[in-house]
Amino acid sequence: MNNIIKEITPLTHKDCFSIFSREKKSFDFPVHFHEEFELNLIINGAGAKRIVGDHEEEISDIELVLVGPNLSHGWQTYHCKSDSVTEVTIQWHKNLFEDRFLKKNQMILLREMLERSARGILFSEDTAVALSAQLMALNDLKGFTAVMELINILHELSIAENARTLSRVALDNNQILNPNSRRIDKAFEYMNANYQKQITLKELAQLISMTDVSFSRFISKRTGNTFVDTLNEIRLAHATRMLIETNMPIADISVNCGFNNISNFNRIFKKKKFCTPKEFRENFCGTSVFI
Structure with a gap:
């Protein structure tokens, strides 16, 4: 567990899902987990290593993987030689679909797929190829139309053939760290709602x-x-979203995210993200949409 980090994503309670797409030359994000479901499409990444729970495997040229909440996952460059990897990542809240909705007869296959994702699911290359255009086109949709298209894609995945479960066991890292998580969830909810303010331990x-x-x-x-x-991680998640979505001056982002001065913000950002906020914004190449 020491080498696995908990990611606080920029997805807020008002969002249904986010989609992030970009071109990159390497896989540099560490193995991590988060509260949200994640669907990850990788194109032209042959030779990279996929890590999901207790599973590790070298990947082919195209792959599509669904990861459930709090399941550790990540991709490493490994033997990948490509200098132009396409990555599309879709994340949505674990309560986007309520349990009563998923218990309807028509939702059986979707419910089973989401439950199975607790161990990670690798879809066949044929499925990845067939749905890749739809996944990348989600960037161009808005509002209700985008949500309905995501549901349609998930339905297509739920009936897809030759999908393979990855991890031998379901590893809920949040429960490993937080066996009694009600109190910590309440604390996280408060910090997420009040990150702009000065929050004390007291x-x-x-x-x-x-x-x-x-x-x-x-x-x-x-x-x-x-x-x-922990509070700084939450503030940085909101700051990275602002750096991506807005042209707001970095000093204003610093203040709006609760940092007491720009120097402190720059120092903490570089320590956690391995670059300054300015470098992050300048080097960001891709699109990020929150629906």
């Missing part, structure tokens, strides 16, 4: 009825990070 401790010292130990044990590092 007010969060009071929120979940703990002493300051107990809460400090509690959040470190449950997340692997200190309170300050």
Whole structure:
């Protein structure tokens, strides 16, 4: 677990899903997990290594993988020699489809696929090729139309043949770190709703009825990070979204995300993202859409 990080995605409770597409030369994001479902299409990435749960495998030229909430996953450059890899990543909340909806007769195959994704699902190359154009075209759709197209794509995947389960076991990293997650979820919800403000350890401790010292130990044990590092991760998730979606000056983004000064923001951003906010914005090549 020490080498696996929990990612706080920029997806907010008001979004249905996000789609991020880009061209890149290498796979440099570490193995990670997050609360959201993720559907990942990779084209021209032959030789890269796929890691999903306890599974590792070298990939072919095109692949499409569905990863369930809190399942560790990542891709590494490994033997990949391509200098132009296309990657399309779609993420949606784990409660986008309510349980009562998924229990309807017509939703049986979709429900089974989402449940199976707890171990990761690799779809056949034929399926990846057949749906690649639809996945990339999601960037151009808006609102309700985009949501309906995502549902249509998920339906097509649920009836696709020759899909393969990847991890031998379902590894819920959030439960490994957070066996009693109700309190930590409440703390995360508060930080996500108030990240622009100055938040103290004391007010969060009071929120979940703990002493300051107990809460400090509690959040470190449950997340692997200190309170300050956890809050900064949440603020950085919102900051990266602003850097991608807006032309807002970096100093204003810093203030709007709760950092006390631009120097501190730059330092923390570079430590976590391995580049400055300015470099991130300049080097960003791709599109990110939130529906």
